[in-house]
Amino acid sequence: MLFPLSKMKVGQTAEIRWLADHKSITKRLFDLGFEPGTRVGCILKKHGDEISAFWVKGAVIALRREDADLVLVEEEGKAKGETDQ
Amino acid sequence: MSPIKPFTIALAGNPNVGKSTIFNALTRMHQKTGNWAGKTVACAYGTFHYRDSSCLVVDLPGTYSLFPHSEEEEIARNYIASGQADLLLLICDATCPERGLRLLKQIRELSEDRYQPVIICINLCDEAEKKGIELNFDLLSETLRIPVIPCMARSRQGVKLLKEKIYEAQEEIRAAACGKAARESCTKACDLLPGSMSIPDFSPSELASRTVSYHNPTFLKRQIQIDRVVTGPFTGGAIMLLLLMAVFWLTITGANYPSALLWNCLFSLEGKIASVLQGLGTSAWLIQALVFGIYRVVAWIVSVMLPPMAIFFPLFTILEDLGYLPRAAFNMDCAFKKCCACGKQCLTMAMGFGCNAAGVVGCRIIDSPRERLIAILTNSMVPCNGRFPTLILLITLFFMGFQDSSGGILSSLTTALVLTAFILLGIAATLGTSLLLSKTVLKGVPSSFTLELPPYRRPQFGKVLVRSVFDRTLFVLLRAVAVAAPAGLLIWILGNCFIGDKSLLLHLSSFLDPLGALLGMDGMILVGFILGFPANEIVIPIILMGYLQTGHLVEMSDPSVLMTLFASHGWTLKTAVCMAVFCLFHWPCSTTCLTIKKETGSLRWALAAFLLPTFLGCFLCFLIQSFF
Numbered sequence: 001m002l003f004p005l006s007k008m009k010v011g012q013t014a015e016i017r018w019l020a021d022h023k024s025i026t027k028r029l030f031d032l033g034f035e036p037g038t039r040v041g042c043i044l045k046k047h048g049d050e051i052s053a054f055w056v057k058g059a060v061i062a063l064r065r066e067d068a069d070l071v072l073v074e075e076e077g078k079a080k081g082e083t084d085q
Numbered sequence: 086m087s088p089i090k091p092f093t094i095a096l097a098g099n100p101n102v103g104k105s106t107i108f109n110a111l112t113r114m115h116q117k118t119g120n121w122a123g124k125t126v127a128c129a130y131g132t133f134h135y136r137d138s139s140c141l142v143v144d145l146p147g148t149y150s151l152f153p154h155s156e157e158e159e160i161a162r163n164y165i166a167s168g169q170a171d172l173l174l175l176i177c178d179a180t181c182p183e184r185g186l187r188l189l190k191q192i193r194e195l196s197e198d199r200y201q202p203v204i205i206c207i208n209l210c211d212e213a214e215k216k217g218i219e220l221n222f223d224l225l226s227e228t229l230r231i232p233v234i235p236c237m238a239r240s241r242q243g244v245k246l247l248k249e250k251i252y253e254a255q256e257e258i259r260a261a262a263c264g265k266a267a268r269e270s271c272t273k274a275c276d277l278l279p280g281s282m283s284i285p286d287f288s289p290s291e292l293a294s295r296t297v298s299y300h301n302p303t304f305l306k307r308q309i310q311i312d313r314v315v316t317g318p319f320t321g322g323a324i325m326l327l328l329l330m331a332v333f334w335l336t337i338t339g340a341n342y343p344s345a346l347l348w349n350c351l352f353s354l355e356g357k358i359a360s361v362l363q364g365l366g367t368s369a370w371l372i373q374a375l376v377f378g379i380y381r382v383v384a385w386i387v388s389v390m391l392p393p394m395a396i397f398f399p400l401f402t403i404l405e406d407l408g409y410l411p412r413a414a415f416n417m418d419c420a421f422k423k424c425c426a427c428g429k430q431c432l433t434m435a436m437g438f439g440c441n442a443a444g445v446v447g448c449r450i451i452d453s454p455r456e457r458l459i460a461i462l463t464n465s466m467v468p469c470n471g472r473f474p475t476l477i478l479l480i481t482l483f484f485m486g487f488q489d490s491s492g493g494i495l496s497s498l499t500t501a502l503v504l505t506a507f508i509l510l511g512i513a514a515t516l517g518t519s520l521l522l523s524k525t526v527l528k529g530v531p532s533s534f535t536l537e538l539p540p541y542r543r544p545q546f547g548k549v550l551v552r553s554v555f556d557r558t559l560f561v562l563l564r565a566v567a568v569a570a571p572a573g574l575l576i577w578i579l580g581n582c583f584i585g586d587k588s589l590l591l592h593l594s595s596f597l598d599p600l601g602a603l604l605g606m607d608g609m610i611l612v613g614f615i616l617g618f619p620a621n622e623i624v625i626p627i628i629l630m631g632y633l634q635t636g637h638l639v640e641m642s643d644p645s646v647l648m649t650l651f652a653s654h655g656w657t658l659k660t661a662v663c664m665a666v667f668c669l670f671h672w673p674c675s676t677t678c679l680t681i682k683k684e685t686g687s688l689r690w691a692l693a694a695f696l697l698p699t700f701l702g703c704f705l706c707f708l709i710q711s712f713f
Contacts, residue, residue, distance in 0.1 A: 024152070024154065025533035027150070027152050028149065028150065028152075028154055028533075028535060029535070031149045031150035031152070031184070031187060031188075032149055032184070032535060033181075033183060033184060033187075035290070037290075038290075043305070043309045043312065044309075044312055044313065044316055044415070046316060046318075046321075046415065046416065046418070046419060047419040050418070050419050050422065051415060051418045051419060051422075051428070053312070053316075053415065053538055055305055057181050057183050057184065057293075058180050058181035058183075058218070059178075059180075059181045059184070059537060060305070060308070060312075060537065060538040060539075060540075061535055061536070061537055061538070062411075062415050062418075062428075062535070062536040062537070062538055063535060063536075064418070064422060064428070064531070064533065064534070066531075066533060067533040067534075067535070
């Protein structure tokens with residue numbers, strides 16, 4: 001099931017499926033490594049969903065909810081996500 | 086190759102991969118480095134010599150992509166696109182090389198129609214090794230057909246090899262250029278670009294997956310654990326406050342003793358200078374002007390400002406090197422978002438603690454022009470280093486009772502606490518004004534932004550100490566002295582020119598008295614702030630001089646004398662509070678105003694930045710005056 005990046009829980013990992021086309025930020029997200037097929041993990045959340053930090057391609061990037069909403073992900077096997085990077 | 090234009094190397098790469106560190110390693114210069122994205126916002130230039138050649142090195146601001154989002158990225162993009170660089174040195178982070186490769190692909194596309202040699206330097210190899218990330222440099226170099234050099238710029242490892250490779254590339258480029266010129270002279274259209282220099286098409290993610298292997302899949306674990314605490318719902322705020330207080334406390338307690346020492350040294354010199362000048366037969370009024378005018382103001386500033394700065398700047402730089410600032414921005418983002426401002430404003434605000442002018446330039450990292458303007462206009466609402474001494478002095482004198490100022494951990498802790506409270510007031514005002522601006526003149530919704538949380542890095546303590554003292558402290562101090570010397574002369578003239586029975590300074594202050602009274606202060610304090618426009622450091626000295634009507638600054642032998650002096654001029658706790666508030670919120674210093682005009686390109690916004698905090702300060706002081 002596809003869901004936006006902003007809905008990910010801390011510790012959850014998922015695979016990016018699709019980026020909504022919105023302004024220039026999509027391009028920027030793409031350049032940061034948020035591209036379809038990439039695995040991301042949510043590591044921090046603050047004030048509910050307002051801002052979250054994700055690891056992607058070895059770096060940690062924080063996004064506001066509005067921007068994280070543009071990235072759609074699909075959850076993968078949980079057991080795999082715990083150990084994998 | 087024309088002899089006028091030197092061989093130019095541009096350092097390009099993602100933010101926070103160590104471009105400035107490599108720049109420093111190559112040129113032996115001391116460009117400021119720090120562990121957060123967006124520290125370098127303008128190009129820096131330097132030269133280095135290797136064997137028989139010399140190169141011009143340009144340190145570009147970091148960029149994630151050649152499709153620029155913000156001003157400083159545009160600077161980088163335009164430079165790369167202009168083809169001014171004979172050689173591009175692309176710096177990649179060994180811990181996430183794919184992003185660097187992505188940038189390389191864009192560079193390749195951008196310069197497809199011309200000849201743009203590139204060398205890749207993979208920096209932070211030590212960090213990657215610790216994290217169990219292994220890169221296949223040979224495969225990388227083979228696939229891309231360009232040199233790939235591993236490097237650890239912090240410990241200067243690999244820099245020699247880098248210089249060697251640059252030299253080789255330079256020779257090759259020269260040869261190609263000569264060859265081309267020769268061919269052209271034979272009117273033969275040809276392309277003599279060395280094949281090894283043109284990069285074949287590649288897919289960044291595919292190449293990264295082929296060349297990078299992760300041996301330790303949980304390398305982020307420790308960073309994540311620390312981050313959980315540092316950004317936690319309760320711990321995050323508490324840690325921020327504690328760090329702020331700790332920095333202030335260390336600054337205040339640490340500065341006391343050296344301040345007194347400097348004071349005694351400089352003022353014992355004063356008499357000697359005067360007598361030497363007298364011995365040389367200098368006329369009395371000139372001695373007065375030089376020694377009691379210029380020298381005293383300068384000595385005051387040096388002894389009051391140097392020690393706190395020499396402690397504050399290194400402490401702050403350590404936090405910066407550690408990578409704490411982006412976490413603070415992460416913590417505070419929600420507040421800034423509610424005010425429709427950018428989360429990165431927290432970073433520029435933090436820079437404002439050092440110097441508001443530097444903070445204003447730092448606002449280039451903010452993408453949206455609207456949010457950037459907000460950050461520029463509100464930057465002077467956090468006190469810069471020039472205003473800290475005034476605040477600290479007021480707090481020690483009036484909030485603690487001067488009797489306690491002899492020392493004691495408790496009293497210095499209270500001072501730090503009160504100072505932190507004032508800083509929080511400044512931050513609250515920054516947020517409030519940002520909200521006000523985005524609801525009125527600068528309407529808009531918060532725009533998108535991305536904030537990278539870099540890995541924690543151990544600060545290089547020795548280097549931090551040396552560099553922050555020499556580059557920042559001395560720089561700020563010299564600026565203050567350069568401003569203070571003429572100001573000292575002006576004050577001396579104002580204090581010694583008499584119209585009727587009163588000096589000009591007194592005329593000025595009695596003219597401003599009614600306004601001062603309305604704001605809970607007096608005319609002399611306002612005169613101090615007005616004459617302190619070039620540098621906020623000299624506000625207190627001017628006030629003292631006015632009160633003593635000696636026509637020149639007096640020595641401050643001990644705080645109790647100062648306290649008696651202030652009390653005899655009707656100062657109460659309320660006066661001190663009003664002055665501290667006004668010190669926080671009044672016009673930015675002249676340098677900051679000029680910088681704002683340059684950065685916004687409009688006199689109107691500079692004026693707005695001048696009036697905004699002034700109105701706020703007047704309003705708050707008026708409130709305090711009328712209600713207490």
